[in-house]
Amino acid sequence: MAGGLDDVIAAETVLSDVDGAAGRLVIRGHALSEIAGSWTFEQVLALLFDGFFTDLPDEAALRRALGEARVEVGHGIAPLLPELAALGPFDGMRAGVALLPDGAGLGDALRLIAAPAVLLPAIVRLQAGQATIAPDADLPHAADMIRMLTDEASGPKVAALETYLATVCDHGLNASTFAARVVASTGAGLMSCALAALSALKGPLHGGAxxxxxxxxxxxxxxxxxxxxxxxxxxxxxxxxxxxxxxxxxxxxxxxxxxxxxxxxxxxxxxxxxxxxxxxxxxxxxxxxxxxxxxxxxxxxxxxxxxxxxxVGFPPDAFTAVFAAGRMTGWLAHAREQALTGRLIRPRSSYIGPQTDLAA
CATH class of the missing domain: 1.10.230.10 (Cytochrome P450-Terp, domain 2)
Structure with missing residues (x-):
């Protein structure tokens, strides 16, 4: 068996295809070059979530629901922001995510996507000695994230962040995505899956460069x-x-x-x-x-x-956490895809330790 499970097929997915030999990434039938720089974050979200939630609305309603989720999350975590900011961008964001309900519905998923977008700008601003800015449900997701960070929804910065969030939305069965799928296979809720993925991402061999x-x-x-x-x-x-x-x-x-x-x-x-x-x-x-x-x-x-x-205005110690804000969509889509199979992921190990003579 290859070390690190290289070349082992652990899941079938409709979400993304990574062709390392050709340098090609396909997201649900669309080449990355087609999506990045052209699609809105909400379009990418709808693409990844399609078929995994029975109540998924059209793009306009989805944008509004995600905006309302940002407002809900922002209102709920506002009193805790000083303590979360003291932990730093990644740990503070992860701790904030852990406070969300552990359900499996679309609302639960949207709150999990909203959380990094709200928490990261707030933590960065508090660490810089600035007042936080509340979310605006009427703005698109990337625009509101930039506004909460910089106090203005600059067109070029919004376009750049939107491209980034789309570019990193999913990438096959990487370590954090696999962690999310393992947890989903147990029947745990989406927040638990997101926490597992975030913890895997924190390791420097995966998300720290x-x-x-x-x-x-x-x-x-x-x-x-x-x-x-x-x-x-x-x-x-x-x-x-x-x-x-x-x-x-x-x-x-x-x-x-x-x-x-x-x-x-x-x-x-x-x-x-x-x-x-x-x-x-x-x-x-x-x-x-x-x-x-x-x-x-x-x-x-x-x-x-x-x-x-x-x-666009994020400090280096927040970069991995911003990556998580984009990858959260993929993690949750994979978690739902895995949960719908109803199959527990339970690989075997090969024991290589000392043996005991049972016949003695």
Whole structure:
């Protein structure tokens, strides 16, 4: 058996198809290139939830219901925000999610999607010494998230965040999604599934790299020598953040979607940051080819995630939590898909410990 369950088929799904050899991601029959930058968050949500909730409304009603869920969550957690903010963006958001009801209905799912969108801007603002901003049910999801973070629904920033949320909405049976499906298979509610997924995502081997990308870019800028800095890092056994993926043997298609979004977002100040990042990307790929010729290490989703989330106003320590805000839709869709099978996930283990002579 392959370590880490590589190549083991653990579920059948209609939600996403990840072709690592071709560098292709399909979301319910739609190529990522078709969705990212063109679809609203609510359209993506409706696509992922279709068939998993009997009372799923049309897109306009779904947008309104999600807005009302943000208001409901915001009102419920407002008194607890100082304590949640003290935990930091990810742990504070996860603790807030844990306070939600553990049901299996559409309303439960919408509250779980609403929670990160409300909690993260509030925690970031409180940590910066700013007052929180209450949700507005009349705004689209991405626009309200940006407004709660920056106090204005800037068109370019909203479009960039909407692209990001769509790009990361689902990605096959990764560690956090598998955790959600395992919990769903026991008959637990959606909040329990979301908590399992969030806890899996927190591990640095799964969701912890976008923040360090910013630290790497800043260190390279300070050193003034990208090739020398990156070469020293690789020779010392370090990892270049934002490069390489467990599945993709070619370039991660999500990196291209987010790079295009960053280019659309970049203004006069952002252009210099983007040009610098692109130069670091080219240099890093060259260093990796030279020093790790036997490995395929291409740009992954984390590299341009860091640039995009920095540009829309999130600090690096919130990046993984913002990822969760986008992936929550996929987690919940997978949880519902698994629950509808009625089958408990119960793999076997192979015992390799010491043996006891039972015949003695």
């Amino acid at each position: 976008p923040g360090p990308v910013i630290e790497m870019l800043d260190a390279i800028a300070q050193a003034g020598d990208a090739r020398g800095w990156l070469t020293d890092l690789v020779r010392s056994g370090g990892r270049i953040m934002g490069f390489g993926h467990r599945i993709y043997r070619v370039r991660d298609p999500r990196a291209d979607a987010l790079k295009a979004a960053v280019r659309r977002l970049a203004g006069s100040a952002g252009d210099a940051r983007l040009r610098f990042a692109e130069e670091v990307e080219r240099t890093a790929l060259g260093v990796l080819r030279a020093h790790k010729p036997g490995r395929v290490l291409q740009t992954n989703v984390e590299f341009y995630t860091a640039l995009l989330l920095e540009a």
